[in-house]
Amino acid sequence: MGQVYSSLLLLIAFLVPLAVASAEQGAPPEGRRLFIEKRCYSCHTIKAEAAAIQKEKEAFAKERGVETKPKGEEDKIGVDLSDIGKRRDADSIRSFVKNPKPYFKTDYECKSKAKKKYRKRFKGTADEMDCLVGYLSGLKYESHQAADFKSCLKEGE
Numbered sequence: 807m808g809q810v811y812s813s814l815l816l817l818i819a820f821l822v823p824l825a826v827a828s829a830e831q832g833a834p835p836e837g838r839r840l841f842i843e844k845r846c847y848s849c850h851t852i853k854a855e856a857a858a859i860q861k862e863k864e865a866f867a868k869e870r871g872v873e874t875k876p877k878g879e880e881d882k883i884g885v886d887l888s889d890i891g892k893r894r895d896a897d898s899i900r901s902f903v904k905n906p907k908p909y910f911k912t913d914y915e916c917k918s919k920a921k922k923k924y925r926k927r928f929k930g931t932a933d934e935m936d937c938l939v940g941y942l943s944g945l946k947y948e949s950h951q952a953a954d955f956k957s958c959l960k961e962g963e
């Protein structure tokens with residue numbers, strides 16, 4: 807009886823740290839997955855998580871039998887989102903992703919950027935949106951944006 811009891815204790819001692827470790831991983835990987843699935847990666851980088859993003863991209867491409875853009879191409883269009891959770895709260899990210907157009911400046915160059923973006927605005931379920939927004943608002947790394955990047959977004963919105 808004592809033996810059964812102590813092996814049960816051993817089992818618990820083994821399982822508890824496992825459960826804690828998986829809870830600690832925190833950031834929902836489904837959100838990262840949606841970032842790929844909804845093609846956000848085609849214009850945006852998350853350089854602070856570059857390795858994980860690349861892995862997710864490769865897994866997605868393999869699973870769907872599609873080609874993803876070569877590494878680095880995204881830099882030319884969007885903005886790096888490594889620090890987006892520091893710059894916008896969840897509500898602001900949600901409202902931006904739902905309808906980005908009003909956030910853009912309206913000069914010639916930015917107008918065309920906004921149009922391109924507008925066409926690609928988020929399409930998906932409310933759950934997917936929650937998951938994606940949860941992931942993005944948790945990105946609080948240092949900025950990885952190139953110093954010469956000129957934003958097309960209106961200031962402070």
Ligand code: HEC
Pocket residue numbers: 841844845846847848849850883884885890893894899902903919922923926927928938956957958959
């Ligand atoms: C067709 C290209 C394109 C795609 C696809 C795209 N974006 Fe963007 N996104 C942009 C551009 C351009 C900006 C504005 C960058 C700037 O000028 O500062 C932007 C800005 C943003 C911002 C605000 C950044 C800031 O600095 O405040 C967020 C958040 C964002 N995008 C999220 C997403 C998400 C989530 C997806 C996928 C559902 C996505 N984007 C897909 C082009 C794109």
